[in-house]
Amino acid sequence: MSTRENNDDRIALLQGTLDLLILRTLLLGSCHGQGVARIIQRQSEEAFLVDHGSLYVALQRLEERKWIRAKWGVSDNNRKARFYSLTPKGREQLIEKIGEWRRLTRAMDMILEPGSGLKGEEA
């Protein structure tokens, strides 16, 4: 594992959420690994820390599951890079995972803030 000191307020990613973030990122269009890491960090307003080692393992895993596919190409600044894009299967998975995530956060909310959950039920 990374031995970096973790003294800023960035959050280590929850297990399994990295896949979801990668898939969501690739929904915007094909992108290389470094770009995916950047986008995730930017879009979370630097809140998420993406361990690059984990990122590539995750990309590898998704590729093996045929949720994404990869192709060597050239980046905007003319560097060779491996570009990942979403497969139809990956798209389905993304929708499913987003649903799962919504259910999870809702359940978490209900437990962490019972009042609002109950209110929600009454409404």
Add this chain to the structure above:
Amino acid sequence: MFRRKRSAKDFQAEIEAHLALEADDLKSEGLGADEARWKARREFGNVRAAQERFYLKSRLVWLDKLLRDMRFGIRSLLQSPGFALTAVLTLALGIGANTAVFSVMNAVLLKSLPVGDPQRLVYLRTSDAPRGTGTIDSNLTFSYPVYDALRQQNKGLTPVMAFVPLSGSKVAVRVGTEPEEAEGDMVSGTFFSGLGVSLPLGRGFSQDDETQHAPIAVISYNYWTRRFARDPGVLGKTFYVSAVPMTIVGVAAEGFEGVEDGGSTDFWIPLQNRRELNAWGNPTEDGKLYMADSTWWCLQMIGRLAPGVTRAQAVAQLQPVFQKAAYVGLGSPQAGEMPPILSVVDAKGFRGYDQMYGNPLRILMAMVGLVLLIALANVAMLLMARNAARQREFSLRQALGAGRGELLRQLLVESFILVTAGGALAWGFAEMATRLLGQWAQIESSLTPDRTVLLLTLGVLVFAALLFGLAPLRVALAGKAELALKTSAATSNTNAGKSRMGRVTVALQMTMCVVLLVSAGLLLRTLQNLENTPLGMDVDGLVVFGVNPNIPSLPAGRAFYQKLIDKLRVLPGVESVTIAAARLGSGSSYNNSMMVDGRLPDVANGASQAVRSNVVGPGFFHTLGVPILSGRDFADSDTASSPHVGIINEEFAKRFLSGVNPLGHTIGTDDGQYTMTVVGVVKDHKYRSIDEEPIPMAWYEYAQIPIIGPMHVEMRVHGDPLAILPAAQKVVQQIDSNLPLIRPITQRAQFETTIAHQILFARLAGFFGFLAVVLVATGLYGALAYRVSQRTAEIGVRMAVGAGRGQVVWMILKDSLTLTVGGVVIGVPLAMLVGRALASTLYGITPLDGATYLLAVAGVTVVALVASAIPAGRAASVDPMRALRME
């Protein structure tokens, strides 16, 4: 697209690209080039770790580990080559022997005839043939009129098929110019369709072919391969059978080799009706061929049960038809004669084989099963001993963090290596052994191992691999990690339960060894008895071959043989020459009752009137070396025109002419048609086979009887009997270029064929007994050597406190003798049971032969002592000081 694994190099390229891109981004954010590169790297974290994770993720890690384990296993086995070699050879012998015997058993007993729906095929049987008939076998063969009647019945069995060989052995055939010999049958037109045998090439026969006696032939796949190299152009070729031209119209399905006993048929022709092709190659009797002769029961029959009909129903439907047809042409049954009864038996397997080899094969299978058990136990014990000795290694590995799973995998892999090597060797060994078995047993049908055999062998191998992997695991895990820190040999091996199991295993091996040795001993004694049975003649220097000439008339036949004998006699190196209608030592003979002084002899109730007769040429007894007790041999002066003379043996004289001088009495055929005067009495000797009992025999002179056919030529020569054959062949072909020498062989070898399967059986049993002894000896040696090495410290202590060398040796020997006594006590009664099962295959020895049992017991005792001697010696030479210092 095929899923292609990414290479580690590709992954590395991607990471490098990532670092470059990141550095670019950082630069654009205002950092210097070096700082950007450094920061990118730092941001990424541990590049190596990422690569390693990629590697673990993407590889078949288990395969990697497995390969590593394999390499480690092979290395560690190579470190103890003695152990590895012993284990692999033990396995190869144990499993190979099983595979070989099972291959034969599978081919001979378990496989079905390669016919359609074999369950509904039956052989026809009769309880007996009516009086006044001649048979090939009184239960198996029927007359043509019976066949004709049953066939036309068309219910119960549809169809009923007849088959009959063209000769008792092989028949002369010719494709090109050279005469050859082959085994051929005449069969019904419905033969192939009724049996459901397909013809990959050409066609089978039709009912019309049978009715019109079409001159066509179907050849077996085997013969097609052997003789014609599977040339499809064989169809339409002319195939001369006994000089009668036939056209080959088909090739039968692979694996179908006829429905005859034992042998394999090379070709089939429709039932014929001509002199050259009479059933069994016999001469015509009173000018009648088999089809017209209701007194000659020579055809075998096989039938297919009609749809929805049970065996009992089929027999019930056919019984009256059969009993009526049995007497066609014979007149009504004699007073008090029981009509013959028809029955049917299973035809789905190879009947002849089952009779000949069924029991011996089952017994052999049981024997090799025991050998396998001994072998497996041996290897398991060896492995346990070896792994116990490696206990420190295992403890150390556990202490260093190896999981139980990893140890198990290691053990399984090692056992897998052993079993694979042993299995591969076993398969090669089995292939060889099967071929030898087939040759010795003269089983001509295919013995190639099929799927069943393969599955059995694989099953045994998998079982062995698991057994060997798991058995030592207990020992390996017994030593916990902390054991690595202890160093005392005395404390690390105090597992009493383990050694008790080892002792029980050794004792059981002894038991099996006793059983195997007793069976092997009984069979080897049987073999000895058979081989030392006097034949009553001098077979050395005798060679025999058959000739089957085309005989247009009686005088022509006599002239042929006279000419042949005359020409052969003058060949250099030939001492004497004679001929005989039935070949000696071929297992068959002519059997009839004979009139003595004008009537059938009185016999005590139940005794047989049967006489074995033969038709022979001049100088027959002189040529064979059979002593003449009184009177004379046949001579050239006995001709068609001189008074009819006959010769009998002692047993005939004793049984039917007791108390009188047999010379001058008249004997003859049971129908009174042919009579002859007894001019000689010869000493009893063997006719059909080595193991026959003395039986009345009588001989006709070939030139005097009103029938003549194929003959066997017996030649007594100086030197190697077989060396005369090329010259003899030349002589025969000078007379008739169509004639091959049929089955030329020395007379000794010919007689030995009659005990061929006993010889084979005994040799195999002896071999397996020997194998068992060797295995038990190595097993015992291994176990004891191991125990002694474990007790080195204890022995050292004992010797240090004053025990003598003798006491130490005795301590070790006592141990193995105790085990031997245990094994013998259980083994002997078991062996007696096995001996009882063997009884029918024994000759000249009882199943409870004391000497054999004593020898077997002595055998295991010697094995136990020899196997213990080396470890005991080693124990006695332990230097107490060194043994103690080792601690």
